Amino acid sequence: MTQARIALVTGGLGGLGTAICRALAEAGRKVVAVDVAAPEERVAGFRTALNGFEAHIETADVADFDACAALVRKVEDEHGALDILVNNAGITRDSTLRKMEPAQWQAVIDVNLSSAFNLCRHALDGMQARGFGRIVNISSVSGQTGNFGQTNYAAAKAGLHGFSMSLARETATKGVTVNSISPGYIETPMTLAMPEAVREKTRASIPVGRLGQPRDIARAVAFLTADDAGYITGANIPVNGGLYMAY
Ligand code: NAD
DSSP states (O other), X not given: OOOOOEEEEETTTSHHHHHHHHHHHHTTOEEXXXXXXXXXXXXXXXXXXXXXXXXEEEEOOXXXXXXXXXXXXXXXXXXXXXXXXXXXXXXXXXXXXXXXXXXXXXXXXXXXXXXXXXXXXXXXXXHHHHTOEEEEEEOOTHHXXXXXXXXXXXXXXXXXXXXXXXXXXXXXXXXXXEEEEEEOSBSSHHHHTSOHXXXXXXXXXXXXXXXBOHHHHHHHHHHHTSTTOTTOOSOEEEESTTSSOOO
């Protein structure tokens, strides 16, 4: 039997991250969920959501370049070569630009965008040497359309598209694909934090007529990271219920 491919999912204990871990475990991957902290109650919720599927948990701050180096080394030492990387960790610090503090700007850029550099930089050599890699960066519809109060977040998420397309070109002949996914509004703690009136208005604007579920994103990740998905690279897959259509 060939060894299961190893998948690292950042923000792995979060709403989308948990669903992504489960989908990859269901697809037969050996999953490592990484999060900035792993308090007991979140780990318990994660295990319940995995419903019997296995995943290892590591803690690291993906905004920290050296911590990402140590994380990749640890995962490869303990579990084996890293084949699949899902850069999913993200935060919002919403504010109109006129009121935005430099710390709000920087934190969002560091966690949502620099993290992809930090991890790809350390994971890529091995992937290229082995001739196989699947990288998926979780962006956002906000990075395609912009969003009121989200200059920081939209800039980081739009940045991920440029990052993904450029890295896809650099790795295309090496068996490594790099793609992004742009979720619309998905029911997770991030969107549950929106006031109910705003959520209702949002729901009304989505052609499919509902917010997305984390598994809607997870199945797109499983699709892009499949062994036979090698001809899809530099692409962005919108998973938004028709909220934003463009070609
Ligand atoms: P979430 O808040 O449930 O999960 C995010 C996870 O990232 C959390 O577990 C958090 O602890 C972790 N994290 C934060 N900072 C970190 C750090 N420095 N290092 C490591 N981990 C860190 O949010 P979510 O809704 O699951 O979002 C997942 C991704 O999807 C994010 O990148 C988000 O921007 C994106 N997204 C979400 C939606 C949505 O509607 N929920 C829409 C578009 C894009």
